[in-house]
Amino acid sequence: MGQQPVVRAAVMNDVARLAGVSHQTVSRVLNNHPSVRPETRERVLRAVHQLNYRPNALARGLAGRRSRVIGVISFDTILYGPAATLLGVERAARAAGYGINIVTLEQLDRVGMTSAVDALTEQSVAGMVIIAPMMTAAIAVPGLPTGVPAVVVEAGGAAGELPSISVDQVTGARLAVEHLLELGHETVWHIAGPRDWLEARDRVDGWRLALEEAGRRVPTVVPGDWSPRAGYELGQRLLDRPDVTAVFCANDHQALGLLRALHQRGCRVPEDVSVVGFDDIPEAEYLSPPLTTVRQDFDEVGHRCVAALLELLDAGGSGGRPVRPQVAPVLMVRDSTGHSR
DSSP states (O other), X not given: OTTHXXXXXXXXXXXXXXXXXXXXXXXXXHTTOTTSOHHHHHXXXXXXXXXXXXXXXXXXXXXXXXXOEEEEEEESOOOHHHHHHHHHHHHHHHHTTOEEEXXXXXXXXXXXXXXXXXXXXXXXXXXXXXXXXXXXXXXXXGGOOOOSOEEEESOXXXXXXXXXXXXXXXXXXXXXXXXXXXXXXXXXXXXXXXXXXXXXXXXXXXXXXXXXXXXXXXXXXXXXXXXXXXXXXHHHHHTTSTXXXXXXXXXXXXXXXXXXXXXXXXXOTTTTOEEEOSBOOTTGGGSSSOOBEEEOOHHHHHHHHHHHHHHHHHTTTOOOOOOOOOXXXXXXXXXXXXXXX
């Protein structure tokens, strides 16, 4: 079993060499992708016939039978959000009677994603779920060379005509800020995530909109990454300002670092500074103090992804883009937030 992909790849490379094209082009011809030029298609099919090549017969099974495997493209990360999204997709696929085949990439750019699509297409997956939380990935999605039905996670409007499932990040950030303003804080500072992440941008937008609509001063955003170190180091700078009483962190790991910085400064939470995170990692309610945060329902994201993909499959891959509301976030109020001093 484990050697079959190697054997199949070698045969496809023989076809590619004989036709004078790349193995990706052979894959596109075999999957009837429309972007291949007629003369190239004819040359590849002639090589296929000459070599008596039978593409992926095991995975295709009997004629007219749908593969029970969903391909998933993600990137190599241990970050909670993408990892939890991947787990949610896997659970939903299993519940629907499908297995998953995962391709992880170190960089979600057009070259890497095109290669991943080609690899999954060669394996005759029924459809694909593309986890594309970064701007580089979202921009690459509309131009991907695939005739296989696909659904995108977190790409939002950048997904083009493909169905896109996401959590409402703007609303999540607004919930956090509005909660802090209701507690009497004059304004809320924000430690942001990386600028090239769509979720980070949306959380900045939600933070800013909530403050502007309340007629409050909008502080300068503090750019960071997703790490506890960012929360710790940027928090140290924020705490040099005497007017900081409330901080909204772009994720819970930043909040963890900020709580450490506050403890070292002798600042009490929430008596001196209130802190809100985002994600609701499993450890959030066990921090000291338990962290107020915005929960994302990754299982629901996975369920909607698989449901949208199955709709496309039932429609022969040509159904219109499903219109669904974004997955609603939930504010989890705990002990890290309190009334302004």
